[in-house]
Amino acid sequence: MNTLIEQIINIYKNMPLSRKIVTGVMIVVVIAGFLTMFMWANKIEFQPLFTNLVPEDAAAITTKLQEKRVPYKIEGNGNVITVPSNKVYDLRLALAADGIPKGGFVGYEIFDESDFGTTEFVQKLNRQRALQGELSRTIQAFDQVEEAKVMIVLPKDSVFIEESKPASASVLLKLKSELNEKNIQSIVHLVASSVEDLTPQMISIVDTTGRVLFKHPSEDEQTQKLTDDRAKTQLTYKAHIEQTYAEQIQTMLERIVGMDNAIVRVSAEMDFTQQTTQEEIFDPEERNTPFVRSRKTTTKNLEKQGDGAGIVSSVNPVTPPPGAGAAAAAAEKCDSNDDTVNYELSKLTRQKVKPLAVLTRLSVAAVVNGAYAYETGKSGERVQKYVPRTNAEMAQFKAIVEKAMGYDENRGDQVTVESFPFSQMEMASTEASSLVKDFFKEYGRMVANIVFVLILFFFVVRPLVKTVKEIQAGGAEPEVPLIGEDGLPILDPSQKQELPSLDTMSPREKAVFLAEDDVERAANILRGWLKDTE
Numbered sequence: 001m002n003t004l005i006e007q008i009i010n011i012y013k014n015m016p017l018s019r020k021i022v023t024g025v026m027i028v029v030v031i032a033g034f035l036t037m038f039m040w041a042n043k044i045e046f047q048p049l050f051t052n053l054v055p056e057d058a059a060a061i062t063t064k065l066q067e068k069r070v071p072y073k074i075e076g077n078g079n080v081i082t083v084p085s086n087k088v089y090d091l092r093l094a095l096a097a098d099g100i101p102k103g104g105f106v107g108y109e110i111f112d113e114s115d116f117g118t119t120e121f122v123q124k125l126n127r128q129r130a131l132q133g134e135l136s137r138t139i140q141a142f143d144q145v146e147e148a149k150v151m152i153v154l155p156k157d158s159v160f161i162e163e164s165k166p167a168s169a170s171v172l173l174k175l176k177s178e179l180n181e182k183n184i185q186s187i188v189h190l191v192a193s194s195v196e197d198l199t200p201q202m203i204s205i206v207d208t209t210g211r212v213l214f215k216h217p218s219e220d221e222q223t224q225k226l227t228d229d230r231a232k233t234q235l236t237y238k239a240h241i242e243q244t245y246a247e248q249i250q251t252m253l254e255r256i257v258g259m260d261n262a263i264v265r266v267s268a269e270m271d272f273t274q275q276t277t278q279e280e281i282f283d284p285e286e287r288n289t290p291f292v293r294s295r296k297t298t299t300k301n302l303e304k305q306g307d308g309a310g311i312v313s314s315v316n317p318v319t320p321p322p323g324a325g326a327a328a329a330a331a332e333k334c335d336s337n338d339d340t341v342n343y344e345l346s347k348l349t350r351q352k353v354k355p356l357a358v359l360t361r362l363s364v365a366a367v368v369n370g371a372y373a374y375e376t377g378k379s380g381e382r383v384q385k386y387v388p389r390t391n392a393e394m395a396q397f398k399a400i401v402e403k404a405m406g407y408d409e410n411r412g413d414q415v416t417v418e419s420f421p422f423s424q425m426e427m428a429s430t431e432a433s434s435l436v437k438d439f440f441k442e443y444g445r446m447v448a449n450i451v452f453v454l455i456l457f458f459f460v461v462r463p464l465v466k467t468v469k470e471i472q473a474g475g476a477e478p479e480v481p482l483i484g485e486d487g488l489p490i491l492d493p494s495q496k497q498e499l500p501s502l503d504t505m506s507p508r509e510k511a512v513f514l515a516e517d518d519v520e521r522a523a524n525i526l527r528g529w530l531k532d533t534e
Contacts, residue, residue, distance in 0.1 A: 046073055046082040049091055050101055053079045054147075057101035064095060128152060135194055139171065139187055147174040152195055167195055168202040175207050184214050234272050237357055242266040245364070249404050253368060253397065261369035261422065266405075269361040274354055281348040294342040302334035363414040364405050368397055369422040389419040 015023065049072070050061060058074070061081055065072045070091065073082045083091055095101070118126075132150045139148035149172045155165040169191050173179075179187075184205060192200045205214040217225060245266040253262035371387040389397075398417040407413050440447075515522040 044071070045085045047085040047088050049081045049083045049088055051076070051080045053081065053101060060100050061095060064098065064100065065091070068094075124154075128154060131194065135191060138190065139173070142179075142183060142187075144175055144177045144179050144183065145173055146176045148172070150191065152198075154195075166202055167198040169195060169198060169204075171203070171205045173205065173207045173213070179213065188214055234270070234357070238268055238270050241268050241270070241357075241359070245362070245405055249364065249366065249401055252400065252404055253366065256397075256400075257368055263367045265365050267363040267365075268359060269363075271358040271360050272356065274356070275352075276354070277350070277352040279348070279350040279352075281350070292341060292343060296338075296340040298336075298338035298340075300334075300336040300338070302336075359411075361412050361414075362405060362408075364401055364416070366397070366401055366415075366417045368394075368417065368419045370419050386421045394419060 050057070053061070055078065058078055058081060062072065062074070065081075065083070068091075070083055070087060074080070075082060132152055135150040135152075136148045139145055139150065151170050151172075153168045155167060171187065171191065187205060188200050188203050191203055192198050201216040203214065203216070204212070206212050243266075245268070246264045249266070250262055250264040253264065254260070368389060370389055373385050373387050374382045375385050377383045394417060398415060401417055402415055405413070405415070407415060
């Protein structure tokens, strides 16, 4: 064993300095790697047990972990507790059985331990606390909410209706990220649905920065908001109509004159007034034949015969004379006919609702680029010359635009189509940018791969190869030829076989051969001769 160590030490001592440095660095790296692997293999990996804990929950969890003798770490300013990864899930289940964490709020578990001596006031107060705690825990389930606190004001019960007041609630939020309008409305309806007789109008939501996220607006604010929303809707609809007409006309013209050779702008006048009309029309002459709704006919015949002698009474004190009996007998006789006809009258009921928007006027302005022709200049170069559109072409363009927009003269529509030369600089830049985009779209991936390979070669492979060569060159020992008595190098047998025989050479040929074979040594010999001569 000692012999092996001595050999290793002797080999290390006989190494050149460069090899000693490289070997030492490699030994240090290997030892450090083994130590790192050993420490990593035996390291206890900790994972978060709970995060975003309030101080009360953190204190309760650490107490339980100390009782169970489980190692733990407190991180993140005290709101994160980590434990060994193999015990995370078991500890979570065990702590959940103990009702930990509670989120800093008391929920309905407050009623798990009932006390018969509790007064009604305390019971109501506990119920309110439990409701507030449950709502706070529910709101914290939102991804954007870090902490939440709900405060509810419940009115006192009263037998007098005049003295009763509605319930109200306020919510304080600590946000991780911004809440959108949909999330805010969800929180409002969640709180309103959880409390009896609580309406969204009595809920306020603020965050920890002091911003009011939700507040029931007053009547004036509601009216103003409704007006603003209506105005935004009208402007959006108007812009949509104008853009739709402009795209239809421009795409059609560009198919004729070429891409980017037509510009179209549309201005629409809209009527957003809303109107509802109800009509009831009675027209008895609408039908040619009358329609009888009902008819009632009554016939009455009355006839009274006399007895031949008048009866003396207070009404008829005079007795008729004899011979007038026949005439008196037929004195009372009455006939009557009653015919009632009811005709059905035609009735028409109409309800007209005006659309949300009515197009009252449409104005279209279109600009078309002219044609271009190439001519040979005086110096022989090709020159681009603008050729304006003819009147016939412009008339055709105008007719096409009118058809595409649905031109209505009674509506007062206006159409203008003109031809002007477009800016060549803008067209050239547009063409160049489109060519560059097309090139990168088709060959971008290949160019990126080539650039990546070149960077890898010049900045990684080449320096690595250069370093390896330098290490090899620095570690190799120069071969020093042995010098004989005649001042000439003693060559190996293999070299002697390859070289021509020196015995057959003249002294001049020997000197030339040795000088060409090792120029540097020949120069050193010449320097020595010159020094001896001096």
